[in-house]
Amino acid sequence: MPFSATEENYIKAIYALTHSLGVEHANTNQLSSRLNNKAASVSDMLQRLFEKKLIDYKKYHGVKLTKKGFSVAIQIVRKHRLWEVFLVEKLNFKWDEVHEIAEQLEHIQSEELVKRLDKFLHFPKHDPHGDPIPDIKGIVHELKQVELNTCKVKNKMIFSGVKLHTKEFLQHISNLGLKLREKIEIIHITDFDGLIEVKINSNKKTIHIGSKTASHILVELL
Amino acid sequence: MPFSATEENYIKAIYALTHSLGVEHANTNQLSSRLNNKAASVSDMLQRLFEKKLIDYKKYHGVKLTKKGFSVAIQIVRKHRLWEVFLVEKLNFKWDEVHEIAEQLEHIQSEELVKRLDKFLHFPKHDPHGDPIPDIKGIVHELKQVELNTCKVKNKMIFSGVKLHTKEFLQHISNLGLKLREKIEIIHITDFDGLIEVKINSNKKTIHIGSKTASHILVELL
DNA sequence: ACAAATATTTAGGATAACCTAAATTTTGAT
DNA sequence: ATCAAAATTTAGGTTATCCTAAATATTTGT
Numbered sequence: 001m002p003f004s005a006t007e008e009n010y011i012k013a014i015y016a017l018t019h020s021l022g023v024e025h026a027n028t029n030q031l032s033s034r035l036n037n038k039a040a041s042v043s044d045m046l047q048r049l050f051e052k053k054l055i056d057y058k059k060y061h062g063v064k065l066t067k068k069g070f071s072v073a074i075q076i077v078r079k080h081r082l083w084e085v086f087l088v089e090k091l092n093f094k095w096d097e098v099h100e101i102a103e104q105l106e107h108i109q110s111e112e113l114v115k116r117l118d119k120f121l122h123f124p125k126h127d128p129h130g131d132p133i134p135d136i137k138g139i140v141h142e143l144k145q146v147e148l149n150t151c152k153v154k155n156k157m158i159f160s161g162v163k164l165h166t167k168e169f170l171q172h173i174s175n176l177g178l179k180l181r182e183k184i185e186i187i188h189i190t191d192f193d194g195l196i197e198v199k200i201n202s203n204k205k206t207i208h209i210g211s212k213t214a215s216h217i218l219v220e221l222l
Numbered sequence: 223m224p225f226s227a228t229e230e231n232y233i234k235a236i237y238a239l240t241h242s243l244g245v246e247h248a249n250t251n252q253l254s255s256r257l258n259n260k261a262a263s264v265s266d267m268l269q270r271l272f273e274k275k276l277i278d279y280k281k282y283h284g285v286k287l288t289k290k291g292f293s294v295a296i297q298i299v300r301k302h303r304l305w306e307v308f309l310v311e312k313l314n315f316k317w318d319e320v321h322e323i324a325e326q327l328e329h330i331q332s333e334e335l336v337k338r339l340d341k342f343l344h345f346p347k348h349d350p351h352g353d354p355i356p357d358i359k360g361i362v363h364e365l366k367q368v369e370l371n372t373c374k375v376k377n378k379m380i381f382s383g384v385k386l387h388t389k390e391f392l393q394h395i396s397n398l399g400l401k402l403r404e405k406i407e408i409i410h411i412t413d414f415d416g417l418i419e420v421k422i423n424s425n426k427k428t429i430h431i432g433s434k435t436a437s438h439i440l441v442e443l444l
Numbered sequence: 445a446c447a448a449a450t451a452t453t454t455a456g457g458a459t460a461a462c463c464t465a466a467a468t469t470t471t472g473a474t
Numbered sequence: 475a476t477c478a479a480a481a482t483t484t485a486g487g488t489t490a491t492c493c494t495a496a497a498t499a500t501t502t503g504t
Contacts, residue, residue, distance in 0.1 A: 006491065028452055041492050043453050048490085060452060060499055091338040104330045110323050116313040228461065250482055263462050265483050270460085282469055282482055446504095454497070460490090467484070474476085 005107040008076050010045055011054060014065055015073035025062030074138040080106040081127035082117050088128040089121065095128040096170035130161025130180055130218060149194060149214035156185045161218035169216060176207050227329040230298050231257065232267055233276060236287055237295035247284030296360040302328040303349035304339050310350040317350040318392035352383025352402055352440060371416060371436035378407045383440035391438060398429050
Protein backbone atom coordinates (compact mmCIF):
# COMPACT_ATOMS: atom_id res chain seq x y z
CA MET A 1 0.00 0.00 0.00
CA PRO A 2 2.09 2.87 -1.22
CA PHE A 3 0.08 6.02 -1.66
CA SER A 4 0.84 8.91 -3.97
CA ALA A 5 2.11 12.18 -2.56
CA THR A 6 -1.21 13.70 -3.57
CA GLU A 7 -3.20 11.11 -1.67
CA GLU A 8 -0.94 11.54 1.33
CA ASN A 9 -1.53 15.27 1.25
CA TYR A 10 -5.28 14.79 1.31
CA ILE A 11 -5.00 12.39 4.23
CA LYS A 12 -2.78 14.80 6.08
CA ALA A 13 -5.15 17.69 5.42
CA ILE A 14 -8.10 15.71 6.75
CA TYR A 15 -6.10 14.80 9.80
CA ALA A 16 -4.98 18.37 10.39
CA LEU A 17 -8.46 19.82 9.99
CA THR A 18 -10.23 17.40 12.26
CA HIS A 19 -7.44 17.23 14.80
CA SER A 20 -6.75 20.95 15.11
CA LEU A 21 -10.43 21.87 15.30
CA GLY A 22 -11.17 18.95 17.53
CA VAL A 23 -14.05 17.84 15.33
CA GLU A 24 -15.11 14.51 13.88
CA HIS A 25 -15.53 15.48 10.25
CA ALA A 26 -13.78 17.68 7.71
CA ASN A 27 -15.76 19.04 4.81
CA THR A 28 -15.09 19.61 1.17
CA ASN A 29 -14.68 23.37 1.24
CA GLN A 30 -12.23 23.27 4.12
CA LEU A 31 -10.13 20.78 2.23
CA SER A 32 -10.47 22.77 -0.94
CA SER A 33 -9.07 25.91 0.64
CA ARG A 34 -6.37 24.14 2.64
CA LEU A 35 -5.13 22.25 -0.40
CA ASN A 36 -5.61 25.10 -2.85
CA ASN A 37 -7.74 22.89 -5.07
CA LYS A 38 -11.24 23.45 -6.34
CA ALA A 39 -14.03 21.80 -4.40
CA ALA A 40 -14.86 19.68 -7.43
CA SER A 41 -11.37 18.20 -7.42
CA VAL A 42 -11.64 17.45 -3.74
CA SER A 43 -14.93 15.70 -4.27
CA ASP A 44 -13.25 13.62 -6.95
CA MET A 45 -10.41 12.59 -4.75
CA LEU A 46 -12.61 11.84 -1.77
CA GLN A 47 -14.39 9.18 -3.76
CA ARG A 48 -11.08 7.55 -4.53
CA LEU A 49 -9.85 7.70 -0.95
CA PHE A 50 -13.13 6.14 0.07
CA GLU A 51 -12.63 3.26 -2.34
CA LYS A 52 -9.19 2.74 -0.85
CA LYS A 53 -10.80 2.63 2.59
CA LEU A 54 -8.77 5.55 3.87
CA ILE A 55 -11.80 7.64 4.78
CA ASP A 56 -15.41 7.30 5.82
CA TYR A 57 -17.40 9.35 3.37
CA LYS A 58 -21.06 10.03 2.86
CA LYS A 59 -21.85 12.46 0.07
CA TYR A 60 -22.60 15.98 1.30
CA HIS A 61 -21.71 15.03 4.85
CA GLY A 62 -17.98 15.42 5.23
CA VAL A 63 -15.17 12.95 5.79
CA LYS A 64 -13.41 11.26 8.66
CA LEU A 65 -10.30 9.10 8.54
CA THR A 66 -10.69 5.36 8.95
CA LYS A 67 -8.30 3.45 11.24
CA LYS A 68 -6.17 2.83 8.21
CA GLY A 69 -6.31 6.46 7.06
CA PHE A 70 -5.50 7.65 10.55
CA SER A 71 -2.41 5.51 10.75
CA VAL A 72 -1.23 6.76 7.36
CA ALA A 73 -1.75 10.34 8.59
CA ILE A 74 0.21 9.74 11.76
CA GLN A 75 3.13 8.27 9.88
CA ILE A 76 3.27 11.28 7.57
CA VAL A 77 3.14 13.67 10.49
CA ARG A 78 5.89 11.67 12.17
CA LYS A 79 8.08 11.89 9.11
CA HIS A 80 7.40 15.57 8.58
CA ARG A 81 8.33 16.46 12.13
CA LEU A 82 11.39 14.24 12.27
CA TRP A 83 12.71 15.84 9.11
CA GLU A 84 12.06 19.28 10.59
CA VAL A 85 14.16 18.36 13.58
CA PHE A 86 16.90 17.17 11.26
CA LEU A 87 16.81 20.37 9.25
CA VAL A 88 17.00 22.59 12.31
CA GLU A 89 19.27 20.55 14.58
CA LYS A 90 21.68 19.17 12.04
CA LEU A 91 21.58 21.51 9.08
CA ASN A 92 21.02 24.70 11.10
CA PHE A 93 17.96 25.90 9.29
CA LYS A 94 15.80 28.37 11.20
CA TRP A 95 12.42 27.17 12.40
CA ASP A 96 10.63 29.36 9.89
CA GLU A 97 12.55 27.91 6.93
CA VAL A 98 11.86 24.22 7.19
CA HIS A 99 8.22 23.75 6.34
CA GLU A 100 8.34 23.53 2.55
CA ILE A 101 11.34 21.23 2.56
CA ALA A 102 9.75 18.93 5.10
CA GLU A 103 6.60 18.90 2.96
CA GLN A 104 8.69 17.18 0.32
CA LEU A 105 10.72 14.93 2.59
CA GLU A 106 7.64 13.57 4.34
CA HIS A 107 6.74 11.65 1.18
CA ILE A 108 9.97 9.67 0.97
CA GLN A 109 9.04 6.01 1.30
CA SER A 110 11.24 3.92 3.55
CA GLU A 111 10.32 2.71 7.00
CA GLU A 112 13.90 1.90 7.73
CA LEU A 113 14.94 5.45 6.86
CA VAL A 114 12.47 6.91 9.33
CA LYS A 115 13.54 4.51 12.06
CA ARG A 116 17.18 5.39 11.58
CA LEU A 117 16.53 9.09 11.29
CA ASP A 118 14.63 8.94 14.57
CA LYS A 119 17.55 7.21 16.25
CA PHE A 120 20.07 9.59 14.71
CA LEU A 121 18.13 12.49 16.19
CA HIS A 122 17.95 10.73 19.59
CA PHE A 123 14.21 10.05 19.44
CA PRO A 124 13.02 13.64 19.73
CA LYS A 125 9.64 14.15 21.38
CA HIS A 126 8.70 17.37 19.61
CA ASP A 127 9.61 19.26 16.47
CA PRO A 128 11.16 22.75 16.27
CA HIS A 129 7.73 24.34 16.71
CA GLY A 130 6.90 22.28 19.77
CA ASP A 131 4.53 19.92 18.00
CA PRO A 132 4.68 16.36 19.31
CA ILE A 133 6.32 13.68 17.19
CA PRO A 134 4.34 10.44 17.12
CA ASP A 135 6.55 7.53 18.18
CA ILE A 136 7.14 4.50 16.00
CA LYS A 137 3.88 2.95 17.22
CA GLY A 138 2.03 6.12 16.29
CA ILE A 139 1.47 7.19 19.86
CA VAL A 140 1.40 10.95 20.28
CA HIS A 141 2.55 12.35 23.59
CA GLU A 142 0.58 15.57 23.78
CA LEU A 143 1.84 18.16 26.21
CA LYS A 144 -0.52 19.82 28.66
CA GLN A 145 -0.21 23.26 27.21
CA VAL A 146 -2.32 26.39 27.30
CA GLU A 147 -2.32 29.66 25.38
CA LEU A 148 -0.13 32.32 26.92
CA ASN A 149 -2.98 34.83 26.92
CA THR A 150 -4.94 32.68 29.37
CA CYS A 151 -2.18 32.86 31.99
CA LYS A 152 -2.01 35.09 35.05
CA VAL A 153 0.58 37.47 36.44
CA LYS A 154 3.43 35.73 38.27
CA ASN A 155 2.74 32.42 36.53
CA LYS A 156 5.97 30.60 35.64
CA MET A 157 5.98 28.45 32.57
CA ILE A 158 7.91 27.00 29.68
CA PHE A 159 7.42 28.28 26.15
CA SER A 160 6.50 24.99 24.51
CA GLY A 161 4.79 25.61 21.19
CA VAL A 162 3.09 27.84 18.68
CA LYS A 163 -0.36 27.62 17.16
CA LEU A 164 0.52 29.47 13.97
CA HIS A 165 3.24 28.36 11.59
CA THR A 166 3.58 31.21 9.13
CA LYS A 167 7.04 32.59 8.40
CA GLU A 168 5.94 36.03 9.60
CA PHE A 169 4.67 34.84 12.94
CA LEU A 170 7.66 32.58 13.57
CA GLN A 171 10.09 35.35 12.73
CA HIS A 172 8.18 37.71 15.00
CA ILE A 173 8.60 35.27 17.87
CA SER A 174 12.30 34.88 17.14
CA ASN A 175 12.69 38.64 17.03
CA LEU A 176 11.11 38.91 20.46
CA GLY A 177 13.96 36.72 21.70
CA LEU A 178 11.76 33.78 22.62
CA LYS A 179 13.20 30.31 22.17
CA LEU A 180 11.35 27.04 22.49
CA ARG A 181 11.64 25.25 25.85
CA GLU A 182 12.77 28.40 27.64
CA LYS A 183 11.45 29.22 31.06
CA ILE A 184 9.49 32.45 31.24
CA GLU A 185 7.43 34.34 33.80
CA ILE A 186 4.60 36.81 33.44
CA ILE A 187 5.56 40.11 35.09
CA HIS A 188 2.57 42.22 34.22
CA ILE A 189 -0.59 42.22 32.14
CA THR A 190 -2.09 45.50 30.96
CA ASP A 191 -5.81 45.35 31.74
CA PHE A 192 -6.89 47.60 28.91
CA ASP A 193 -5.35 45.78 25.93
CA GLY A 194 -4.04 42.54 27.33
CA LEU A 195 -0.40 43.37 26.59
CA ILE A 196 1.75 40.90 28.47
CA GLU A 197 5.15 41.66 29.95
CA VAL A 198 7.26 38.56 30.22
CA LYS A 199 10.62 37.88 31.78
CA ILE A 200 12.83 35.41 29.94
CA ASN A 201 14.70 33.60 32.66
CA SER A 202 17.78 32.71 30.70
CA ASN A 203 18.73 36.29 29.95
CA LYS A 204 16.95 38.27 32.66
CA LYS A 205 15.42 40.48 29.99
CA THR A 206 11.77 41.44 29.86
CA ILE A 207 9.77 41.64 26.66
CA HIS A 208 6.25 42.76 25.72
CA ILE A 209 3.88 40.47 23.90
CA GLY A 210 0.67 41.64 22.24
CA SER A 211 -2.47 39.70 23.04
CA LYS A 212 -2.94 38.44 19.51
CA THR A 213 0.60 37.07 19.51
CA ALA A 214 0.05 35.63 22.98
CA SER A 215 -2.99 33.74 21.77
CA HIS A 216 -0.77 31.82 19.36
CA ILE A 217 1.86 30.99 21.96
CA LEU A 218 1.57 27.76 23.91
CA VAL A 219 3.14 27.22 27.32
CA GLU A 220 3.43 24.49 29.91
CA LEU A 221 2.64 25.82 33.34
CA LEU A 222 5.12 24.99 36.08
CA MET B 223 12.54 25.89 -13.85
CA PRO B 224 11.44 23.07 -11.65
CA PHE B 225 11.31 19.75 -13.46
CA SER B 226 9.19 16.76 -12.57
CA ALA B 227 10.80 13.70 -11.03
CA THR B 228 10.03 11.88 -14.27
CA GLU B 229 11.78 14.48 -16.37
CA GLU B 230 14.73 14.41 -14.01
CA ASN B 231 14.93 10.65 -14.34
CA TYR B 232 15.09 10.89 -18.11
CA ILE B 233 17.82 13.51 -17.90
CA LYS B 234 19.76 11.40 -15.46
CA ALA B 235 19.39 8.33 -17.66
CA ILE B 236 20.67 10.19 -20.70
CA TYR B 237 23.58 11.46 -18.67
CA ALA B 238 24.39 8.02 -17.30
CA LEU B 239 24.21 6.32 -20.68
CA THR B 240 26.35 8.79 -22.56
CA HIS B 241 28.79 9.32 -19.72
CA SER B 242 29.35 5.69 -18.78
CA LEU B 243 29.71 4.54 -22.37
CA GLY B 244 31.75 7.58 -23.25
CA VAL B 245 29.57 8.32 -26.26
CA GLU B 246 27.90 11.46 -27.59
CA HIS B 247 24.37 10.20 -28.03
CA ALA B 248 21.95 7.94 -26.21
CA ASN B 249 19.21 6.24 -28.18
CA THR B 250 15.60 5.45 -27.57
CA ASN B 251 15.92 1.74 -26.91
CA GLN B 252 18.71 2.21 -24.40
CA LEU B 253 16.59 4.70 -22.52
CA SER B 254 13.58 2.46 -22.80
CA SER B 255 15.33 -0.45 -21.16
CA ARG B 256 17.11 1.62 -18.54
CA LEU B 257 13.91 3.38 -17.50
CA ASN B 258 11.67 0.33 -17.85
CA ASN B 259 9.38 2.22 -20.19
CA LYS B 260 8.28 1.35 -23.69
CA ALA B 261 10.18 2.94 -26.53
CA ALA B 262 7.03 4.77 -27.59
CA SER B 263 6.83 6.46 -24.19
CA VAL B 264 10.44 7.46 -24.40
CA SER B 265 9.87 8.96 -27.82
CA ASP B 266 7.00 10.94 -26.34
CA MET B 267 9.05 12.31 -23.52
CA LEU B 268 12.03 13.13 -25.69
CA GLN B 269 9.90 15.51 -27.69
CA ARG B 270 8.93 17.28 -24.51
CA LEU B 271 12.47 17.47 -23.19
CA PHE B 272 13.46 18.89 -26.54
CA GLU B 273 10.82 21.61 -26.28
CA LYS B 274 12.17 22.47 -22.86
CA LYS B 275 15.65 22.73 -24.40
CA LEU B 276 17.08 20.05 -22.14
CA ILE B 277 18.24 17.86 -24.98
CA ASP B 278 19.36 18.02 -28.59
CA TYR B 279 17.12 15.70 -30.47
CA LYS B 280 16.78 14.77 -34.10
CA LYS B 281 14.19 12.10 -34.78
CA TYR B 282 15.67 8.65 -35.30
CA HIS B 283 19.13 9.89 -34.39
CA GLY B 284 19.42 9.74 -30.62
CA VAL B 285 19.74 12.41 -27.97
CA LYS B 286 22.42 14.42 -26.26
CA LEU B 287 22.04 16.77 -23.30
CA THR B 288 22.19 20.50 -23.93
CA LYS B 289 24.27 22.73 -21.63
CA LYS B 290 21.12 23.25 -19.62
CA GLY B 291 20.25 19.54 -19.53
CA PHE B 292 23.78 18.68 -18.55
CA SER B 293 23.72 21.03 -15.63
CA VAL B 294 20.41 19.60 -14.46
CA ALA B 295 21.90 16.11 -14.68
CA ILE B 296 24.96 17.06 -12.69
CA GLN B 297 22.88 18.59 -9.94
CA ILE B 298 20.79 15.44 -9.65
CA VAL B 299 23.89 13.27 -9.51
CA ARG B 300 25.32 15.59 -6.90
CA LYS B 301 22.20 15.30 -4.78
CA HIS B 302 21.99 11.55 -5.20
CA ARG B 303 25.55 11.00 -4.11
CA LEU B 304 25.42 13.44 -1.21
CA TRP B 305 22.33 11.71 0.13
CA GLU B 306 24.07 8.36 -0.22
CA VAL B 307 26.92 9.65 1.90
CA PHE B 308 24.41 10.86 4.45
CA LEU B 309 22.64 7.52 4.56
CA VAL B 310 25.86 5.56 5.01
CA GLU B 311 27.87 7.91 7.19
CA LYS B 312 25.15 9.28 9.40
CA LEU B 313 22.38 6.71 9.38
CA ASN B 314 24.64 3.65 9.14
CA PHE B 315 23.05 2.10 6.11
CA LYS B 316 25.20 -0.34 4.22
CA TRP B 317 26.46 0.68 0.81
CA ASP B 318 24.17 -1.82 -0.89
CA GLU B 319 21.04 -0.46 0.80
CA VAL B 320 21.06 3.18 -0.15
CA HIS B 321 20.32 3.31 -3.85
CA GLU B 322 16.51 3.24 -3.86
CA ILE B 323 16.24 5.75 -1.05
CA ALA B 324 18.68 8.12 -2.72
CA GLU B 325 16.64 7.76 -5.92
CA GLN B 326 13.81 9.41 -4.06
CA LEU B 327 15.83 11.97 -2.13
CA GLU B 328 17.59 13.23 -5.24
CA HIS B 329 14.34 14.85 -6.37
CA ILE B 330 13.86 17.03 -3.30
CA GLN B 331 13.95 20.63 -4.49
CA SER B 332 15.97 23.04 -2.40
CA GLU B 333 19.34 24.42 -3.32
CA GLU B 334 19.89 25.56 0.22
CA LEU B 335 19.25 22.04 1.50
CA VAL B 336 21.91 20.59 -0.77
CA LYS B 337 24.40 23.27 0.19
CA ARG B 338 23.86 22.61 3.86
CA LEU B 339 23.86 18.87 3.49
CA ASP B 340 27.20 19.13 1.69
CA LYS B 341 28.64 21.19 4.51
CA PHE B 342 27.17 18.89 7.17
CA LEU B 343 28.95 15.98 5.49
CA HIS B 344 32.21 17.97 5.30
CA PHE B 345 32.14 18.36 1.51
CA PRO B 346 32.74 14.73 0.61
CA LYS B 347 34.54 14.11 -2.69
CA HIS B 348 33.05 10.72 -3.44
CA ASP B 349 30.03 8.66 -2.49
CA PRO B 350 30.04 5.29 -0.68
CA HIS B 351 30.73 3.49 -3.96
CA GLY B 352 33.64 5.71 -4.84
CA ASP B 353 31.80 7.75 -7.44
CA PRO B 354 32.83 11.39 -7.53
CA ILE B 355 30.45 14.01 -6.14
CA PRO B 356 30.21 17.08 -8.36
CA ASP B 357 30.98 20.21 -6.35
CA ILE B 358 28.54 23.11 -6.05
CA LYS B 359 29.75 24.49 -9.38
CA GLY B 360 29.12 21.15 -11.01
CA ILE B 361 32.78 20.31 -11.40
CA VAL B 362 33.48 16.61 -11.17
CA HIS B 363 36.84 15.56 -9.81
CA GLU B 364 37.37 12.22 -11.53
CA LEU B 365 39.94 9.94 -10.00
CA LYS B 366 42.60 8.31 -12.13
CA GLN B 367 41.41 4.80 -11.58
CA VAL B 368 41.82 1.54 -13.46
CA GLU B 369 40.16 -1.85 -13.28
CA LEU B 370 41.81 -4.22 -10.84
CA ASN B 371 42.11 -6.92 -13.50
CA THR B 372 44.48 -4.72 -15.53
CA CYS B 373 46.98 -4.50 -12.70
CA LYS B 374 50.20 -6.46 -12.24
CA VAL B 375 51.68 -8.53 -9.44
CA LYS B 376 53.27 -6.44 -6.66
CA ASN B 377 51.29 -3.35 -7.66
CA LYS B 378 50.14 -1.38 -4.62
CA MET B 379 46.91 0.52 -4.87
CA ILE B 380 43.86 1.87 -3.14
CA PHE B 381 40.45 0.29 -3.65
CA SER B 382 38.61 3.36 -4.87
CA GLY B 383 35.40 2.37 -6.62
CA VAL B 384 33.14 -0.17 -8.24
CA LYS B 385 31.74 -0.33 -11.75
CA LEU B 386 28.68 -2.36 -10.84
CA HIS B 387 26.12 -1.25 -8.30
CA THR B 388 23.88 -4.25 -7.81
CA LYS B 389 23.11 -5.41 -4.29
CA GLU B 390 24.62 -8.81 -5.06
CA PHE B 391 27.91 -7.47 -6.31
CA LEU B 392 28.24 -4.94 -3.50
CA GLN B 393 27.54 -7.59 -0.89
CA HIS B 394 30.05 -9.89 -2.54
CA ILE B 395 32.71 -7.21 -2.21
CA SER B 396 31.79 -6.62 1.43
CA ASN B 397 31.97 -10.34 2.10
CA LEU B 398 35.46 -10.45 0.65
CA GLY B 399 36.42 -7.96 3.36
CA LEU B 400 37.19 -5.13 0.98
CA LYS B 401 36.42 -1.62 2.12
CA LEU B 402 36.56 1.54 0.04
CA ARG B 403 39.78 3.59 0.29
CA GLU B 404 41.73 0.68 1.74
CA LYS B 405 45.27 0.03 0.60
CA ILE B 406 45.76 -3.31 -1.10
CA GLU B 407 48.54 -5.13 -2.92
CA ILE B 408 48.47 -7.82 -5.56
CA ILE B 409 50.32 -10.88 -4.31
CA HIS B 410 49.74 -13.27 -7.15
CA ILE B 411 47.79 -13.66 -10.37
CA THR B 412 46.92 -17.12 -11.67
CA ASP B 413 47.83 -17.21 -15.34
CA PHE B 414 45.22 -19.73 -16.34
CA ASP B 415 42.06 -18.04 -15.05
CA GLY B 416 43.15 -14.59 -13.92
CA LEU B 417 42.35 -15.24 -10.27
CA ILE B 418 43.96 -12.46 -8.26
CA GLU B 419 45.36 -12.87 -4.76
CA VAL B 420 45.30 -9.61 -2.89
CA LYS B 421 46.67 -8.56 0.46
CA ILE B 422 44.57 -6.11 2.41
CA ASN B 423 47.09 -3.97 4.25
CA SER B 424 44.93 -3.01 7.16
CA ASN B 425 44.43 -6.55 8.34
CA LYS B 426 47.35 -8.43 6.81
CA LYS B 427 44.91 -10.94 5.38
CA THR B 428 44.98 -12.17 1.80
CA ILE B 429 41.89 -12.78 -0.27
CA HIS B 430 41.17 -14.22 -3.71
CA ILE B 431 39.28 -12.27 -6.31
CA GLY B 432 37.86 -13.80 -9.47
CA SER B 433 38.61 -12.05 -12.72
CA LYS B 434 35.00 -11.10 -13.39
CA THR B 435 34.78 -9.49 -9.99
CA ALA B 436 38.13 -7.81 -10.53
CA SER B 437 36.89 -6.26 -13.75
CA HIS B 438 34.28 -4.37 -11.75
CA ILE B 439 36.72 -3.15 -9.12
CA LEU B 440 38.41 0.20 -9.60
CA VAL B 441 41.69 1.11 -7.97
CA GLU B 442 44.06 4.05 -7.80
CA LEU B 443 47.63 2.96 -8.37
CA LEU B 444 50.20 4.17 -5.87
C1' DA C 445 -41.83 25.78 5.92
C1' DC C 446 -39.72 27.72 2.03
C1' DA C 447 -36.80 30.42 -0.84
C1' DA C 448 -32.23 32.21 -1.14
C1' DA C 449 -27.63 31.40 -0.14
C1' DT C 450 -24.13 28.12 0.43
C1' DA C 451 -21.96 23.72 -0.10
C1' DT C 452 -21.20 19.81 -2.74
C1' DT C 453 -21.32 16.78 -6.52
C1' DT C 454 -21.55 15.58 -11.49
C1' DA C 455 -20.36 16.22 -16.29
C1' DG C 456 -17.18 17.12 -19.49
C1' DG C 457 -12.31 18.54 -20.46
C1' DA C 458 -7.19 19.27 -19.99
C1' DT C 459 -2.41 17.55 -19.17
C1' DA C 460 1.45 14.42 -17.84
C1' DA C 461 3.04 10.14 -18.36
C1' DC C 462 2.29 5.85 -19.51
C1' DC C 463 0.59 1.87 -22.94
C1' DT C 464 -0.34 -1.13 -27.54
C1' DA C 465 -0.52 -1.45 -32.34
C1' DA C 466 0.52 0.40 -36.65
C1' DA C 467 3.42 3.14 -39.58
C1' DT C 468 7.86 4.80 -40.82
C1' DT C 469 12.86 5.23 -40.92
C1' DT C 470 17.38 3.41 -40.50
C1' DT C 471 20.62 -0.36 -40.64
C1' DG C 472 23.00 -4.18 -42.17
C1' DA C 473 23.59 -8.47 -44.82
C1' DT C 474 23.91 -10.02 -49.20
C1' DA D 475 21.95 -1.34 -54.08
C1' DT D 476 18.16 -3.72 -52.06
C1' DC D 477 15.26 -5.57 -48.79
C1' DA D 478 14.36 -7.69 -44.37
C1' DA D 479 15.20 -6.80 -39.56
C1' DA D 480 15.66 -3.57 -36.03
C1' DA D 481 14.82 0.89 -34.21
C1' DT D 482 11.91 4.62 -33.77
C1' DT D 483 7.92 7.42 -34.14
C1' DT D 484 2.90 8.24 -34.63
C1' DA D 485 -1.88 7.35 -33.55
C1' DG D 486 -5.08 6.43 -30.40
C1' DG D 487 -6.18 5.07 -25.65
C1' DT D 488 -5.77 4.90 -20.19
C1' DT D 489 -5.21 6.76 -15.53
C1' DA D 490 -4.33 10.29 -11.96
C1' DT D 491 -5.14 14.76 -10.91
C1' DC D 492 -6.67 18.88 -11.80
C1' DC D 493 -10.15 22.40 -13.93
C1' DT D 494 -14.91 25.07 -15.20
C1' DA D 495 -19.70 25.08 -15.57
C1' DA D 496 -23.94 23.10 -14.48
C1' DA D 497 -26.79 20.42 -11.49
C1' DT D 498 -28.20 19.13 -6.94
C1' DA D 499 -28.34 18.98 -1.91
C1' DT D 500 -28.17 21.28 2.49
C1' DT D 501 -28.58 25.12 5.46
C1' DT D 502 -30.42 29.40 7.05
C1' DG D 503 -33.15 33.46 7.68
C1' DT D 504 -37.66 34.82 8.06
